[in-house]
Amino acid sequence: MNCTDLDARLTEWLGGSLSERDARALEAHAASCDDCGARLEQLSRPVSLAATITPPPALRASVLTAVRQRRLSRIWRRGLVTASAVAAVALLAIALQPHRKEASDAPRGASMRMASERVKPELAALAAAEQELVAALAGTPDDAALQRALEDLRRQRVALERIVQQVAS
């Protein structure tokens, strides 16, 4: 596969409809060609971000109008298919990135709220158990088993807090 072939198959690759063999060939070329590699990386990133976004009507209409105009020239048609599609995707992605960032906050907040609420009784149980162990250690500070148990409880708390953070990320 060369640079021209990559251009022709790029939209299929972005959409995941390229066969495995062709996808590998395309990725192999991109890996060996700086320009294509950079283009692939640049395009695949915004596409993944834009994947859940409905484009604004005005933007979509303008893209479709541009596409109609391109049909007028049969000679240029084949080359412009790829060019306009790639441009449209890139345009959509760039235009919608700020919306995507804002859009993700509310649903993510819902997950975060649920995680924060659900973890409360678990953290309370851990805190109560920690208090008991700390009190016991006050009487026998050299008790290795108690020290280890306390470390285990603290490790469990950290693990739970990490789960909450991962849900929010």
Place this chain on the structure above:
Amino acid sequence: MKWWVALLLLPLGSVAAQGTVSRGFAVSPTVSLRIWLPAGRVQVMTWEHDSIRVTGTVAKGSTFFGGGSGTAAKFGVEQSDPASSSLARGEFVVTVPMRAQVWIKSTDATIESWRTLGDLEILTVAGQVHVVDARGVVTVETIDAPIRVRGAVGTVRLHSGGGALMLRDVSGDLTASTVRGTIDIASESLGDGRLETVDGHITLTGRLRPGAFLDVQSHAGTVDLQLPLDAVPSLELASRAGEVRNALGAGNPKFGRILVRSFKGAINATGRRDVEGGKPKPSL
């Protein structure tokens, strides 16, 4: 014109509004698949094809996205309305290559998997997790989703806050940690493992692999060991303030070793007899 529209929308790979989804991706046999499903249900199955098939429905107000090829693929649902604070929802059946590595992130969904050879990693706040016949490493982290694992030969790592953990026929190395949830294990060939709980009740029925070591830690939860009379592993049971009842004696290290420590929980070690087919029956 429709051809153009389809071409333009193809890379977005999204389904807005309520509807059905049916997608396929050609991938490598060991593809890494990432799934985002805040709420609903996802069933992961495997087949002997180098492709991923996703079928299902997307709830109203949620949007499907997905795509992939080669070594990586992903799909999921998100809220169509950026201002909505409800969870995006969908129900999917996903068929992946046998050795695919599957990663699932959820908030409140039912997650089920069958017959996976590759690694399986699940992160969810609530909902339910059910894993059947897993050969690769299984990792589940949750705040309070109950987790059931039946038939796992690889390493199993379960971390939960309040969710109950139930394991059947696990034979690989095991880590099961919970704060208030119960841990219920029945296995005839348990490997090395660590079980820990703060307030939850731990029940272990079955036998260890020769040489296996099981470390059990409880703060206040009761620990019940129901072990085969003909293969009692070496037992070390200690509770600072709880009652310890050992009806099996010190055991024999050739059948493995179990160390149980508790701050104030009771510890019980009792025997059981095996019945036909090697299935355990309730403790004596």
